[in-house]
Amino acid sequence: xxxxxxxxxxxxxxxxxxxxxxxxxxxxxxxxxxxxxxxxxxxxxxxxxxxxxxxxxxxxxxxxxxxxxxxxxxxxxxxxxxxxxxxxxxxxxxxxxxxxxxxxxxxxxxxxxxxxxxxxxxxxxxxxxxxxxxxxxxxxxxxxxxxxxxxxxxxxxxxxxxxxxxxxxxxx
Amino acid sequence: xxxxxxxxxxxxxxxxxxxxxxxxxxxxxxxxxxxxxxxxxxxxxxxxxxxxxxxxxxxxxxxxxxxxxxxxxxxxxxxxxxxxxxxxxxxxxxxxxxxxxxxxxxxxxxxxxxxxxxxxxxxxxxxxxxxxxxxxxxxxxxxxxxxxxxxxxxxxxxxxxxxxxxxxxxxx
Numbered sequence: 001x002x003x004x005x006x007x008x009x010x011x012x013x014x015x016x017x018x019x020x021x022x023x024x025x026x027x028x029x030x031x032x033x034x035x036x037x038x039x040x041x042x043x044x045x046x047x048x049x050x051x052x053x054x055x056x057x058x059x060x061x062x063x064x065x066x067x068x069x070x071x072x073x074x075x076x077x078x079x080x081x082x083x084x085x086x087x088x089x090x091x092x093x094x095x096x097x098x099x100x101x102x103x104x105x106x107x108x109x110x111x112x113x114x115x116x117x118x119x120x121x122x123x124x125x126x127x128x129x130x131x132x133x134x135x136x137x138x139x140x141x142x143x144x145x146x147x148x149x150x151x152x153x154x155x156x157x158x159x160x161x162x163x164x165x166x167x168x169x170x171x172x
Numbered sequence: 173x174x175x176x177x178x179x180x181x182x183x184x185x186x187x188x189x190x191x192x193x194x195x196x197x198x199x200x201x202x203x204x205x206x207x208x209x210x211x212x213x214x215x216x217x218x219x220x221x222x223x224x225x226x227x228x229x230x231x232x233x234x235x236x237x238x239x240x241x242x243x244x245x246x247x248x249x250x251x252x253x254x255x256x257x258x259x260x261x262x263x264x265x266x267x268x269x270x271x272x273x274x275x276x277x278x279x280x281x282x283x284x285x286x287x288x289x290x291x292x293x294x295x296x297x298x299x300x301x302x303x304x305x306x307x308x309x310x311x312x313x314x315x316x317x318x319x320x321x322x323x324x325x326x327x328x329x330x331x332x333x334x335x336x337x338x339x340x341x342x343x344x
Binding site: 023024025026071073090091092093094099101103105111113114115117132134135136137138 | 195196197198243245262263264265266271273275277283285286287289304306307308309310
């Protein structure tokens with residue numbers, strides 16, 4: 001928690017907090033954004049903005065499908081400049097304002113999805129995003145942690161924070 | 173395991189085995205059927221047969237929606253003769269022959285789905301069904317166990333076994 005902002009008006013980028021407990025097949029990510037949650041939600045759920053923030057900076061991202069409603073499906077592809085491509089897909093169990101419950105499968109490990117609940121909480125005009133993932137097994141969870149998920153997630157959140165900050169500036 | 177059949181040609185109904193480990197947010201159900209898995213799968217995935225086996229005998233069951241393909245949705249309602257109705261719904265992450273991965277939500281506890289993987293294994297012409305559910309938390313898992321899920325699941329499996337046996341007889 002040491003690198004998260006506590007004061008108002010701080011300009012440094014807040015970082016992502018990871019909750020990864022031994023023996024529990026879950027990962028929880030917590031990140032705060034300097035913007036109202038309706039804006040964060042709007043940016044996150046717009047297929048046109050996904051390529052601008054989803055995934056690490058070193059990869060391009062393409063939206064193959066994003067039908068962001070309860071019962072819809074999504075599929076994103078990202079890749080590097082060496083021709084490697086990685087697919088991810090899932091279904092939306094629930095999409096409502098500021099909350100999404102979806103499955104998440106990395107196609108490199110087929111048939112082993114996780115179930116992800118993303119919630120945006122209003123914290124006095126700012127936003128706390130909590131992303132909770134539960135895995136089919138502890139081994140699956142540990143595999144994701146060992147794959148370097150944390151670096152990728154933090155970079156993704158940094159990119160989202162930058163994009164949200166731009167949109168907020170455009171509003172003023 | 174004591175009440176499961178081991179010999180060939182046994183005629184008593186095999187029972188459901190439950191794997192519920194302390195501290196692990198999962199439930200695994202194992203049940204064997206005296207029929208080939210393509211028949212078991214066909215019966216399970218047919219919306220017209222759902223009312224004949226899904227849920228305990230004391231309830232009627234209605235299929236509100238069952239689009240049984242990867243990316244489709246389902247919703248079933250069951251009720252008693254006193255006017256009580258209970259809804260269940262989810263999305264199909266994966267539907268392929270003899271394997272289904274789906275979300276499962278009891279609408280009485282909204283926003284707390286589980287992720288369920290159902291697999292039919294061929295065991296020498298008979299079928300072993302393994303249903304693995306992972307929950308958002310250990311508390312959710314324990315709540316489902318305390319709700320009497322085991323009695324309901326066993327009765328559901330008994331009804332499915334009876335239905336499959338009927339269909340098998342019709343084939344001969």
